[in-house]
Amino acid sequence: MKYSHPPEVRPYLISKTLVPENQETPIHFYNGDIVTEKLFYRRNHFSYPHFASSFYLLPIEGLVHTPKVFSLQEIYSLPSKTMKVVLECSGDKRKLFKPKVFGEQWGKGALSQGIWKGVTLSTLLQYTGLLDSAKEIVFEGYDNGIRPDSNQLFNFSRSLPIEKAIDPETIIAYEYNNHPIPFKHGFPLRLIVPGWYAMASVKWIKKIIVIDKEFKGPFQAVDYVYYPNKENDSGKFPVTTINVNSTIQYPLNMQLLHTGVYEINGIAWSGNGKIANVEISIDGGKSWDTCHLTTSSEKHSWVRWNYKWEALKEGEYTILSKAKDSNGNIQPSEPTWNRKGYGYNAIDRIKVKVE
Template sequence: MSNSHQPEVRPYLITKKLVPENQETPIHFINGDIVSNRLFFRRNHFPYPRFASSFYFLPIEGLVHNPKVFSLQQIYSLPSKTIKVVLECSGDKRELFNPKVYGEQWGKGAISQGIWKGVPLRSLLAHTGLLDTAKEIVFEGHDYGERPDSSQLYRFSRSLPIEKALDPDTIIAYEYNNQPIPFKHGFPLRLIVPGWYAMASVKWVKKIIVIDKEFKGPFQADDYVYYPNKENDSGKFPVTTNNVNSTIKYPLNRKLLHSGVYEITGIAWTGNGHIAKVEISFDGGQTWATCQLTSSSKKYAWVCWNYKWEVLKKGEYNILSKATDSKGNVQPLEPMWNRKGYGYNAIDRIKVKIE
């Protein structure tokens, strides 16, 4: 009997919350290194904004020589930059922290990757100029609402230090994978900050303001801050660069397998430099073997890796993966525990049973 009429089986996003919408990428079922619009993870603090995008303008104001309002047409006409970037929610893998932490309990799928095209932010700022007193650049999103700790209305706003804002790879993007950015991912304009956790890549950019002090908005001063102490705020510091990390995609955790030869696959990424090597262990980390990197290791992009595993003996196996980047950062055995559960990057581990 022909199978030609059987429906195609496709993965779906993994829903964590519907309002505001928070959904994970089914990372274990993503092949290659580009995630489609449909399967790109969704992270929102507020409901989706409402605005008439046909009348969309982007003002740059504050401590600039010439405040300016850019139309979309002007932005599209400027020299563009295209860049492949991992965007990882800083709460990715939060559910793995021990002791447990409050917040959206993301598994391993609050991460996606694709090709963004836009205008380097520094090109736009070249049209306005910066005053000597400029210290940070604030990006206001169109999305707003109440925070859990307050009935006051807040807009999602974040800042970048001048050096990061002027990095040639920091762009105001308008395309994802050669299409206009999907509305749910920031259409028509989204800031993309390669190498930093995704909260920095503000969606639906409404306004850019240059300031001469530290920005104190709640999504900068309260959230997206590492609090290493359970009882107080001592030692706190901001969430910025992606930690070196890896995820085993196949086999799935707690899978039953027969003895034989298996190709173990995964991804690895870092915000610093590029991935230099990925290692794998089958004995709980006592010994490590080097994996093969199957995609080129580029700055800002994840690498795909694999390892051929021949297993003949029955029993339970702990499989661990550990990435090292070109700056010498190595995944730790334990994550840096912090009160809000950001930046989890401990060695990835799964268990399988050979029957």
């Protein structure tokens, strides 16, 4: 009698909604630094756009000296920049907020990382110039639809202040992991804004417009704004830089373990410098030990960490992880609650039982 090998078991995206498609990465089961196309989380406000990529052109217009329309071939021929960048949805971990907030109930997997290649926006702007009155640069995507709070048709559009837009790390990307950007992640051109939450990294760029005032589009002035008060808009401020954060990948929350020696592992990241260290607590925060960083700490990418745990005593354990970045930012014990549930970065917490 012949026995066949069991098929290889692979993780799949975790579906949140299908129209528009919103799916998160099974981050607990991912062991590499580079997330493949199939496991890259998907965040959309609308259905996927329709356009003819073979006739794709990128105009830069508005408050420039010389408006210009770039072909893809022109963009490909310009000096390129390649970076490993973590992209995190600003709603990552939203389901952990207490009290609960409305919105896509993301767990811990609205987060992915890979190698992006493209041309810096500042390189393109050398061909157009900027007028002295320029204040912000608007990036309009091809994706559009009717917002629930209005009967109007909107394209997904976001702006960057001039200084962030011309930062040498802000790129118009055309490759992901040495291949053309997958269509579902912005092919043929996607803005990549390292260090900022991923709503800034506009997909399927349709056009770039330079303006002399604050952009008031709904995905800038209504959404992706921190509202610290439940009843009114006082104290609101924009969502920008990724907060320092960490996630325990193994063990899993509420997992049953036998007594023995385990390697607790996870990832940590920050949009504000590099990860300096990660600490772990096995006793619910009463005491802390330093974890071992198993990958080099780089700007704009996550670091992997682990900790050897001798789980020799039966019982229930609350395991916590806490990251600190090179600018002194530390994960807080409690998240900063806000009405739309952005920027969750409280100390990560799981429970396990040893028996």
